[in-house]
């Protein structure tokens with residue numbers, strides 16, 4: 001590869017090259033570094049649906065920071081609320097604050113199964129706390145999760161998210177350096193497979209501490225749950241007195257303020273929310289039945305310890321309060337769902353017209369184009385075999401034309417309240433052009 005001389009390099013390339021000296025891989029996470037697969041890129045501004053690079057290049061953003069941005073970047077009323085909170089001091093770290101109560105009350109009101117709430121700062125923290133609560137309540141250690149579901153980076157759950165084909169049906173650790181006993185205690189079966197779950201309850205029912213799932217697995221694009229699968233999970237966990245944990249980090253407040261639990265009518269025992277809850281601010285929560293949450297109501301000398309210096313920080317909570325209120329008052333979900341339907345229908349037509357093998361999957365404001373595979377995916381195995389190279393080419397072509405999304409073929413496009421007809425038209429026109437040349 002010919003190295004550009006410094007003077008030929010774009011500002012993005014210069015920044016990324018500097019980053020590579022001081023930040024492993026030149027980006028904060030491996031998934032973020034994947035953006036360089038279609039060219040080095042460094043952003044310095046985001047407003048509404050537009051991302052702007054350090055070179056002044058503008059992109060329509062379909063990545064939306066992996067999904068939190070539901071209202072659009074730098075949404076004025078959310079940022080104003082956060083600024084007002086900053087003016088009052090960002091962190092008190094003792095007792096409670098009115099904002100904590102106000103946001104907790106909103107979560108209890110919106111999420112059908114939630115009676116009490118603990119705040120934290122990320123989805124990973126929320127799933128960690130949920131599992132600790134479940135283990136404490138049952139006295140058991142084993143957790144059941146599903147292939148293709150991501151619940152964060154910690155050792156309890158970073159198992160069999162993207163296993164290779166020969167790793168299916170096994171407990172596949174996603175990272176080196178993980179605690180083997182954590183991996184061993186994380187059982188894994190295919191999503192939507194009620195029979196496999198029944199087998200686990202038969203063989204390990206007495207050792208299970210919890211069952212955790214993304215009710216709509218989006219870590220691999222989109223898999224829709226069969227209703228009877230969710231009901232089976234509810235019945236089996238209830239019979240065995242094992243907490244059912246819905247990881248609604250993506251689905252909560254992006255698909256509906258009532259979460260997937262509201263949409264599919266199945267009430268879990270514990271719920272994790274993050275991402276769209278704060279329109280990009282670091283705010284997350286674990287909520288659930290009082291009986292489970294109250295285990296954390298002690299003084300750290302007994303019961304379950306839930307801790308975190310920055311948990312319940314005020315700018316995050318102010319952003320969450322304003323985001324929830326806006327979503328509910330403006331009926332944001334109806335808007336982004338209709339728009340999502342238009343993108344999906346348009347893309348399906350384009351694939352058919354151009355004779356490109358592939359499918360468009362998605363739900364409400366989320367969609368993914370998966371090349372080389374057809375039919376509706378029901379489990380992670382149905383996603384294996386998609387044409388990764390073709391997706392990267394598509395992402396590269398779209399990026400050249402001003403549309404940004406990660407070239408990772410397993411990820412997804414997100415829409416926000418700031419996206420509209422003009423973005424749709426432009427996207428479909430350019431997608432047609434790129435598909436014609438793939």
Ligand code: PMP
Pocket residue numbers: 066121122123124125127150151152153214219247248249250274275
């Ligand atoms: N659960 C789900 C479903 C997620 O999508 C993510 C993040 N992609 C997490 C948990 C972890 O959240 P965080 O990155 O905020 O730790």
